[in-house]
Amino acid sequence: EPEVTQTPSHQVTQMGQEVILRCVPISNHLYFYWYRQILGQKVEFLVSFYNNEISEKSEIFDDQFSVERPDGSNFTLKIRSTKLEDSAMYFCASSEWVGGENYGYTFGSGTRLTVV
Amino acid sequence: EDQVTQSPEALRLQEGESSSLNCSYTVSGLRGLFWYRQDPGKGPEFLFTLYSAGEEKEKERLKATLTKKESFLHITAPKPEDSATYLCAVRGANDYKLSFGAGTTVTVRA
Numbered sequence: 001e002p003e004v005t006q007t008p009s010h011q012v013t014q015m016g017q018e019v020i021l022r023c024v025p026i027s028n029h030l031y032f033y034w035y036r037q038i039l040g041q042k043v044e045f046l047v048s049f050y051n052n053e054i055s056e057k058s059e060i061f062d063d064q065f066s067v068e069r070p071d072g073s074n075f076t077l078k079i080r081s082t083k084l085e086d087s088a089m090y091f092c093a094s095s096e097w098v099g100g101e102n103y104g105y106t107f108g109s110g111t112r113l114t115v116v
Numbered sequence: 117e118d119q120v121t122q123s124p125e126a127l128r129l130q131e132g133e134s135s136s137l138n139c140s141y142t143v144s145g146l147r148g149l150f151w152y153r154q155d156p157g158k159g160p161e162f163l164f165t166l167y168s169a170g171e172e173k174e175k176e177r178l179k180a181t182l183t184k185k186e187s188f189l190h191i192t193a194p195k196p197e198d199s200a201t202y203l204c205a206v207r208g209a210n211d212y213k214l215s216f217g218a219g220t221t222v223t224v225r226a
Contacts, residue, residue: 004159031212043160043203043216056213091159097212101167105150105214107159 002026004108006092012114013082021077021111023092026104032075033093034067035107036060043091049075082115089113118143118208120217128223129194137189137202137220145209149187151180152203154219160203163189194224 005024013019025032034046047057049067066078075094079086089112095105119142129135141149148167152160164173166182173180177198179190189202201221205214 006159033213035214042218043205043214045213045215048212050212056211058213089157095212101148101165104162105165106162107152109159110157112157 002104002106004092004094004106006090006108006111008111009109010112010114012116015084015115016081018078018080019082019113021079021090021092021113023075023077023108024073025075025092025094026096026106027073029094029096029104029106031055031095031097032067032069033095034077035091035093036088037091037110038088046077079113082113084115087113087115118206118211118215120204120206120215122202122204122217122220124220125218126221126223128225129191131195131224131226132193134190134192134194136191137204137222139187139189139204139217140185141187141204141206143206143208143215146206147209147211148207149182150205150207150214151178151187151189152205154201154203156201163202191222194222196224196226198222199224 007022032049037043047061048055089110091110092108121140123138151163154160164180169184201219203219205216
C-alpha cells in the first residue's frame with residue numbers, strides 16, 4: 001500500500017535554531033499538507049500546498065514557517081528560530097481529489113520535534 | 117469555523133463488548149467526514165470517508181454511519197488489537213484541509 005514517508009522520525013534542536021522536516025508524498029497525489037499535534041492535544045492543520053503554491057494556511061502558520069517542494073518527490077517544512085512551544089509531532093499528508101471525492105487522504109508516521 | 121466534538125474521551129471495553137463512539141460536527145457545507153485510527157506515537161491511519169447523511173461504511177469490526185449533525189463509529193465484538201485513539205475529522209466547502217476532533221481513546225481488555 002502506498003505510504004507517505006517522513007524523515008527524520010525524531011529531531012532535537014536548540015531554541016532559536018532552524019529545522020527542516022522532510023516528507024515524500026504518495027507519488028500520484030497532487031495535494032500536500034502539514035499538520036501538527038502537541039502532546040495530548042488534537043491534530044491541527046498548518047498548511048496545504050497545490051501546484052507549487054500554498055493554497056490555504058492556518059493562523060499557526062506565520063512567518064516562522066515555510067514550505068517548499070524542491071524537486072519532484074520531496075515536500076519540506078522549514079521552521080525558523082524554533083521556540084519551546086514548537087515541540088510537537090509534525091505530520092505530512094497527501095491526497096488526491098477526483099470529482100470532489102477523496103482518494104486516500106494519507107498521513108505519514110510523523111516527525112517528533114523536541115526544542116530544548 | 118468548523119467544529120468537531122468527540123465523545124466519550126475514553127472508553128474501556130471488555131473483549132467482545134460492542135460499543136459506539138460519537139462525533140458531532142458543525143461545518144459549512146460538509147464535503148466529507150473522515151474517521152482515522154491513531155496508535156501512540158504514530159500518524160493517523162485512514163479508515164473511512166462518509167459524504168452524505170444516511171451513508172454507512174464497514175471494515176472488519178468497524179462500521180461508520182453519518183447523519184446531518186453527527187457520525188457514529190460502531191465497534192462490534194472488539195479485540196485487544198482494536199485498542200487505539202479514534203479520530204474524527206471534517207472537510208468543509210471550499211476546503212481541502214481537515215478539522216479534527218480530540219479523539220476517543222479505546223482500550224479493549226482481554
